[in-house]
Amino acid sequence: MALPVIGIPCCRWWLNDTQFFHLVTEKYVEAAKGAGGLPLLIPALGDTIAAGEILAHVDGLLLTGSPSNIEPHHYGGQPVEGDFNDARRDATTLPLIRSAVDAGVPVLGICRGFQEMNVAFGGSLHQAVHAQPGLLDHREPSGNLDERYGPAHEVALVEGGMLHALFGRTSARVNSLHKQGIATLGSGLVAEAHAPDGLIEAFRVADTRGFALAVQWHPEWKYWENPLSQALFAAFGTACTQHARASRHIEPRRQA
Numbered sequence: 001m002a003l004p005v006i007g008i009p010c011c012r013w014w015l016n017d018t019q020f021f022h023l024v025t026e027k028y029v030e031a032a033k034g035a036g037g038l039p040l041l042i043p044a045l046g047d048t049i050a051a052g053e054i055l056a057h058v059d060g061l062l063l064t065g066s067p068s069n070i071e072p073h074h075y076g077g078q079p080v081e082g083d084f085n086d087a088r089r090d091a092t093t094l095p096l097i098r099s100a101v102d103a104g105v106p107v108l109g110i111c112r113g114f115q116e117m118n119v120a121f122g123g124s125l126h127q128a129v130h131a132q133p134g135l136l137d138h139r140e141p142s143g144n145l146d147e148r149y150g151p152a153h154e155v156a157l158v159e160g161g162m163l164h165a166l167f168g169r170t171s172a173r174v175n176s177l178h179k180q181g182i183a184t185l186g187s188g189l190v191a192e193a194h195a196p197d198g199l200i201e202a203f204r205v206a207d208t209r210g211f212a213l214a215v216q217w218h219p220e221w222k223y224w225e226n227p228l229s230q231a232l233f234a235a236f237g238t239a240c241t242q243h244a245r246a247s248r249h250i251e252p253r254r255q256a
């Protein structure tokens with residue numbers, strides 16, 4: 001059987017002081033492949049290409065993390081001097097998310113992708129979670145990669161929610177590598193997990209016919225070692241395969 005195509009929107013960065021690059025960190029490509037998909041990198045073309053044109057070629061969308069921040073004007077925030085933004089990624093992903101969910105294309109958002117999904121549905125962000133009274137510091141620890149992506153805190157999974165159903169438990173330990181976080185949850189989104197300080201760490205889109213889930217942590221990091229990450233990517237991969245079968249090009253391969 002042909003593999004479902006999992007589109008991964010790229011960041012657009014100015015590198016080596018010379019040119020723009022469209023890029024995705026390899027661990028996301030590997031996780032999309034591990035979910036049973038064929039990863040397809042989507043360049044950050046902004047509004048020069050309609051979301052529908054992109055969605056015609058994919059069976060799922062994986063929205064990745066990135067050190068860049070969403071431009072605050074998208075959620076009514078104030079510009080921050082020296083902020084590292086990626087306007088072209090925003091211009092690509094925000095309309096794409098809304099169209100994908102409307103079309104029932106499965107969507108999984110991770111970290112920046114989680115924040116993008118919230119903003120796409122009208123939610124807002126804290127620009128510095130650690131500066132908010134009562135909230136903890138969610139930024140990454142120093143150290144090697146295993147230390148930076150190592151378990152950082154508990155999350156409580158909402159009983160009866162999608163993550164609870166996938167994982168079969170009501171708590172898990174997750175990593176934490178973000179400065180920003182959800183201030184107000186977007187319209188039609190339902191919280192799926194909370195950090196000990198109450199910060200929303202996962203949500204799903206309610207009343208959608210497709211899979212539409214987002215997490216603030218990084219399940220893609222060594223996903224094969226973590227039962228919650230395995231369950232999450234397996235469910236996403238299954239949703240992409242089902243969407244492909246229902247809507248596009250996948251036919252059972254004929255026996256020779």
Ligand SMILES: N[C@@H](CCC(=O)NCCCC(=O)O)C(=O)O
Nearest residue numbers: 065066067068111112178179180
């Ligand atoms: N810039 C935002 C989003 C943080 C984020 O996505 N971090 C991931 C960094 C690299 C990666 O592992 O993909 C924030 O600070 O909240």
